[in-house]
Amino acid sequence: MMLVIVFGASFLAYNLQAYSSNPLSGFAESTAVNKEFLMAKVIRDLQLDVPPPIRYFSWLRGALGFLWGDFNLGLNREDIPVIDLLAQAIPVTIKLVISATILAIVLGISVGMITAIRQYSRFDYVMTFISFLLFSLPIFWVAVLLKEFMAIRFNDFLVNPQISTLTIIIASLFLGLVLAGFAGGTRLQFFLVLAGGAVFTAVTVTFMEFSNWFLEPSLGIFGVSFLALCNAAIVILLISGLESKKGRIAGLGTAVAITALYYPLQLLMSADASFINVVAIFSITISTGLAIGYAVSPIDRRVYTRIGLFTAFLSTFPLIIDRYLREFSDYLASDAVNGRPVPTIGQGKDLLTTKQSENFWISGLDTALHLILPTIALTLISFAGYVRFARGSLLEVLNMDYIRTARAKGLTERTVIVRHGMRNALLPLTTILVNDFAGLLGGAIITEGVFGWKGMGQLFNDAIRGYDMNLFMGVFVLGAFLTVIANLVADLLYGVVDPRIRIRK
Amino acid sequence: MSEKKPSIQADLKENEVRNVNRETLGLSQRQIVVRRFVSHKAAMASLITLIGIVITVFTATGFRLGFGSFGVTIPGWWPFSITDIDPEGAMASVCNGGVTGCPTLDLKPSFIDGDGIQFGMHPFGTDIIGTDYFALVVRGAQQSLMVMVIVSLLGIIVGTILGAIAGFFGGIVDAVLMRITDMFLVTPVILIGAVIGFKFGNLGVVPLALMLGFFSWMGLARFVRTEFLTLREREFVDAARVAGASNRRVIFKHILPNAMGIIIVVGTLLMSSAILIETGLSYLGFGIKPPDVSLGLLISEYQGTFNISPWLFWWPGALIVAIALCVNFIGDGLRDAFDPRQERNISRKDRSNARK
Numbered sequence: 001m002m003l004v005i006v007f008g009a010s011f012l013a014y015n016l017q018a019y020s021s022n023p024l025s026g027f028a029e030s031t032a033v034n035k036e037f038l039m040a041k042v043i044r045d046l047q048l049d050v051p052p053p054i055r056y057f058s059w060l061r062g063a064l065g066f067l068w069g070d071f072n073l074g075l076n077r078e079d080i081p082v083i084d085l086l087a088q089a090i091p092v093t094i095k096l097v098i099s100a101t102i103l104a105i106v107l108g109i110s111v112g113m114i115t116a117i118r119q120y121s122r123f124d125y126v127m128t129f130i131s132f133l134l135f136s137l138p139i140f141w142v143a144v145l146l147k148e149f150m151a152i153r154f155n156d157f158l159v160n161p162q163i164s165t166l167t168i169i170i171a172s173l174f175l176g177l178v179l180a181g182f183a184g185g186t187r188l189q190f191f192l193v194l195a196g197g198a199v200f201t202a203v204t205v206t207f208m209e210f211s212n213w214f215l216e217p218s219l220g221i222f223g224v225s226f227l228a229l230c231n232a233a234i235v236i237l238l239i240s241g242l243e244s245k246k247g248r249i250a251g252l253g254t255a256v257a258i259t260a261l262y263y264p265l266q267l268l269m270s271a272d273a274s275f276i277n278v279v280a281i282f283s284i285t286i287s288t289g290l291a292i293g294y295a296v297s298p299i300d301r302r303v304y305t306r307i308g309l310f311t312a313f314l315s316t317f318p319l320i321i322d323r324y325l326r327e328f329s330d331y332l333a334s335d336a337v338n339g340r341p342v343p344t345i346g347q348g349k350d351l352l353t354t355k356q357s358e359n360f361w362i363s364g365l366d367t368a369l370h371l372i373l374p375t376i377a378l379t380l381i382s383f384a385g386y387v388r389f390a391r392g393s394l395l396e397v398l399n400m401d402y403i404r405t406a407r408a409k410g411l412t413e414r415t416v417i418v419r420h421g422m423r424n425a426l427l428p429l430t431t432i433l434v435n436d437f438a439g440l441l442g443g444a445i446i447t448e449g450v451f452g453w454k455g456m457g458q459l460f461n462d463a464i465r466g467y468d469m470n471l472f473m474g475v476f477v478l479g480a481f482l483t484v485i486a487n488l489v490a491d492l493l494y495g496v497v498d499p500r501i502r503i504r505k
Numbered sequence: 506m507s508e509k510k511p512s513i514q515a516d517l518k519e520n521e522v523r524n525v526n527r528e529t530l531g532l533s534q535r536q537i538v539v540r541r542f543v544s545h546k547a548a549m550a551s552l553i554t555l556i557g558i559v560i561t562v563f564t565a566t567g568f569r570l571g572f573g574s575f576g577v578t579i580p581g582w583w584p585f586s587i588t589d590i591d592p593e594g595a596m597a598s599v600c601n602g603g604v605t606g607c608p609t610l611d612l613k614p615s616f617i618d619g620d621g622i623q624f625g626m627h628p629f630g631t632d633i634i635g636t637d638y639f640a641l642v643v644r645g646a647q648q649s650l651m652v653m654v655i656v657s658l659l660g661i662i663v664g665t666i667l668g669a670i671a672g673f674f675g676g677i678v679d680a681v682l683m684r685i686t687d688m689f690l691v692t693p694v695i696l697i698g699a700v701i702g703f704k705f706g707n708l709g710v711v712p713l714a715l716m717l718g719f720f721s722w723m724g725l726a727r728f729v730r731t732e733f734l735t736l737r738e739r740e741f742v743d744a745a746r747v748a749g750a751s752n753r754r755v756i757f758k759h760i761l762p763n764a765m766g767i768i769i770v771v772g773t774l775l776m777s778s779a780i781l782i783e784t785g786l787s788y789l790g791f792g793i794k795p796p797d798v799s800l801g802l803l804i805s806e807y808q809g810t811f812n813i814s815p816w817l818f819w820w821p822g823a824l825i826v827a828i829a830l831c832v833n834f835i836g837d838g839l840r841d842a843f844d845p846r847q848e849r850n851i852s853r854k855d856r857s858n859a860r861k
Contacts, residue, residue: 001684008688016697020704132837136829138781138801140788141822144808445695446785460696464703464791472700480691 002484006477010063011056013476017469018052046469059473075470082474085459090478092347093444093455099371100378105433107379108386113422114182115387116394123181128391131384143377143450147344151373155340158332161214168205172198216329219322225259228315235310240303241414250296250304254289254311258319261285269323273360278320285316324368327361343370345452374451382436389432394425427498434490437482538766541842548838551831558828562646565639585637607816630816632807642820645800648793649780649828652714656779659718661772664725669764671726672733673756683730690723698782702791710793717782725771732764766843773836777829784825800825 050058075081115124176198183193208214219227232251233242240247265284268277289312293305332341347370348363397403398421406420407413448457456475463472532540543549565583607630629638671682694717701716736742737760745759786792787801795802800821807817 005684005687005691008685009691012688013692013697013700017700020700132830132833133826136777136781136826136833138784138788138804138822138825138829140785140801140808141804141825144804144811144818148811445699446789449789460699461789464699476692476696479693479696483691483693 002488006480006484007060009480010060010473010477011053014056014059014469014473015052017464017472018055059470063473063477082470085471086456086474086478089455089459092453093448093457095367096347096371096374096447096451096453096455097378097444100375101382101436103375104379104382105386108383109390109426109429111383112387112390113394113425116391116398116425117417118184119395121184123184126181127387131387134380134384135388137381139377139381139446140450142380143373143447146373146377150376151342151344154342158214158341159339161209161212163205163209168202171205172201175201215332217325219318219325221259221262224262224315224318224322225255227318228255228258228311231255231314232307232311235307235314237414238418239307239310241412246297246300246304247307250293250307251311253292253296254308255315257288257292258285258312258315261288262319265319266323269320269361271359271361275360277360281320282313282316285312285319288312324361324365327359327365331362331365341369342372344373346370347451347453374447374453377450378447386432389429390425393428394421397421397425400424427494430493430497431490434486434493435483437486538842542838545838545841547834548841551834551838555828555831555835558646558824558831559650562643562650565643566647583637583640583643585640607814629820630814632817633810633814638817638820641798641803642800642824644798645803645821646824646828648710648797648799649783649825651710652717652783653776653780653828653832655711655714656718656721656783657772657776659715660722660725660775660779661768662722663719664722664771665729665761665768667722668726668729669733669756669761672730673737673752673760675734675737679730682726686723686726689720692720694720694782695785698786699789699791702786702793709797710799713783713792717779721775721779725768725775728767728771729764732767733760736760736763766839770836770840770843773832773839777832777836780825780829780832 111127115121115127118124173194176194176196179197180190180194183189185193229252232255236242236244236247236251242248261284265281268281286309289308289310290305291308293308294301296304296308328341331337332339348366398417403416403420406416411420444455445457445460447453448455449461456478459471460475462468463475566586629642631638632641667682667686671679671686697720698717701720702713705712705716742755742759745755750759783792784799784801784804787799788805790805793799793802803821804818807814811818
């Protein structure tokens with residue numbers, strides 16, 4: 001069935017493209033002497049004398065080749081196999097969209113759920129407005145603004161990193177407000193959190209300014225341990241509640257262990273490290289977390305092991321980010337960068353010396369910096385959808401009878417919301433997630449164009465402008481297949497996560 | 506939580522239920538929906554803003570009805586058109602140390618900068634060669650609004666018809682129609698839009714919008730089908746059948762009015778995505794082409810001059826955002842209005858509960 005759908009869609013697209021493009025249009029103003037000959041050559045090469053609906057089948061024979069092991073999407077007009085071009089472009093597009101997608105999902109779902117829990121609060125209203133606003137932004141417009149304000153102004157700022165007092169005050173109040181909005185509570189609690197958050201931000205930013213942090217950033221053992229403790233607190237709050245003593249031991253114990261591992265793990269993060277080292281670091285920290293969680297209590301062992309696992313996993317990120325940050329001053333000083341680290345365009349600097357490009361951390365930092373702007377732009381755009389969806393989904397679940405039952409039997413509010421509410425609210429999200437991954441290709445076309453990445457979007461652009469039939473069909477079929485497979489996976493996955501729905505024969 | 510007295514709360518709840526009932530007593534469904542929509546402040550504000558934008562945009566520079574050499578041009582009240590060049594006017598307005606063509610719009614009252622509130626000759630400034638930017642932006646907005654309306658109307662008509670047929674008749678008809686829908690659905694709109702736009706972009710906005718609309722009905726068709734599938738099994742449909750109603754009567758008199766909510770809501774969302782797709786395509790060069798103007802085209806043309814003359818970049822973007830935002834808020838208001846489970850009248854209690 002899937003094949004039939006892709007077949008129909010590709011037939012449609014082939015003819016649409018064939019009838020709307022004219023590869024000979026370039027010859028209209030041509031004054032070449034051998035114009036006739038060149039035109040005849042193009043006609044012969046592209047089989048333009050065959051009507052498109054029939055030409056489609058010669059393309060289809062190659063595309064169906066995977067059935068008998070001879071998959072062939074044809075050559076593009078420069079005689080490069082389309083499959084090779086696609087194979088080069090896919091990783092680029094995935095690299096571009098993956099972090100933005102993950103970030104948008106995590107942020108969107110958490111903000112959406114908080115707005116649902118605090119329905120009709122000011123935080124809810126503000127977030128609703130913001131999500132509508134983000135929903136209405138064209139990505140190319142956001143991209144230009146980001147280039148101006150995030151990249152160019154930030155690079156200018158780095159020349160002489162000094163922050164005015166007014167900026168510090170505004171930033172602190174803003175962050176305090178966000179934190180307080182998240183935390184909610186009575187009016188007194190609200191202002192306490194606001195004040196605490198604002199003072200903390202002000203102190204941190206001032207410290208960063210005076211310690212020349214912006215030119216030589218690093219988290220250090222204190223930063224890593226602080227972030228690990230924060231992670232532990234969030235994980236404990238969500239899984240066992242802060243009042244559980246054993247939960248606290250498991251979470252905070254893991255955070256302390258990560259801090260203790262800070263110096264030993266630096267051995268694994270030398271300049272000649274590779275991706276395997278990162279995997280090794282993650283396995284060490286995660287097994288530590290698991291062990292601590294496991295050792296805490298023989299009763300409810302799974303709960304505490306989970307706390308250890310999640311805390312360790314989340315806290316490894318600061319550890320690794322810290323390593324990247326410590327390369328920043330070297331990177332900044334290098335010739336290719338010349339003191340302007342945030343690029344507005346491109347997917348990587350090829351001017352780095354070989355020594356630098358072989359350094360896992362510097363090349364990683366380079367990629368990360370090139371990803372910053374596209375990631376922020378894509379996150380802002382797709383964030384809104386997740387907020388709306390998660391909010392609606394959780395609100396619907398919280399109105400269910402079983403939530404009332406759970407409250408009635410005396411479960412704590414945390415258990416009711418996390419265990420009974422959030423889990424069920426996440427079910428319909430699986431469908432959305434899978435579909436979004438498939439839809440990313442479409443979104444990538446504009447983003448790649450704006451930020452000058454050479455991925456699927458670029459190929460597609462070339463295909464249309466160059467009247468390149470085979471290339472066009474290659475990109476198209478890949479997109480169509482992704483969508484079809486995503487739908488199938490969504491159906492199957494939904495059956496797995498929701499026992500009420502099983503696929504009926 | 507602890508100091509609340511359950512009996513009082515129960516009383517309050519009962520009161521509320523009674524209030525809600527009294528509110529909707531003796532009103533038809535349409536009246537209830539309209540009443541709810543009108544009481545949705547954000548949606549009403551958006552509706553008024555959108556109507557304001559539409560009226561301004563379509564009366565200012567005037568527009569052309571008809572095709573080719575046939576048709577009438579309705580004149581507008583704005584003195585400049587997109588082909589008028591006014592270098593003297595552009596030179597007259599200088600700001601930021603020598604940049605010409607700055608916006609003459611001044612919203613600061615006279616006690617701040619002494620000039621007073623004024624529109625001036627070119628309130629949105631002029632572009633590099635001295636074309637009035639208000640005229641350009643208005644022309645672009647006309648195109649975008651037209652795409653929005655045509656795409657959503659076409660999407661609604663095709664989607665409703667196909668979805669209704671599939672959902673009502675079921676069986677083999679349903680299977681075939683849904684496979685066709687899937688076929689269209691696996692083709693990302695922007696890919697198809699680019700192909701279409703590359704071919705039809707220079708023909709003007711209407712062919713482009715028609716083609717885009719032809720590829721954006723799928724979501725609506727699915728929603729309408731689901732709605733028809735459930736409504737078909739309801740008792741009032743059985744009752745109508747027993748009374749001898751024909752298929753046509755059942756569809757148009759009994760099921761369609763009940764599916765109107767979902768159609769209107771999804772149609773509104775279609776509008777806001779249509780404007781974003783059109784501007785995106787024009788930005789990439791696949792949509793409306795010069796010498797005609799579109800908001801996306803203006804942005805792509807002037808993004809490079811952001812540092813020198815930022816207004817060339819701000820105005821078209823702000824207009825896209827304003828239109829899309831208004832449409833989204835209206836859609837939200839409509840969804841609330843059509844949702845019978847939605848409780849309006851957020852009470853003080855709800856607000857204080859929200860803070861717990």
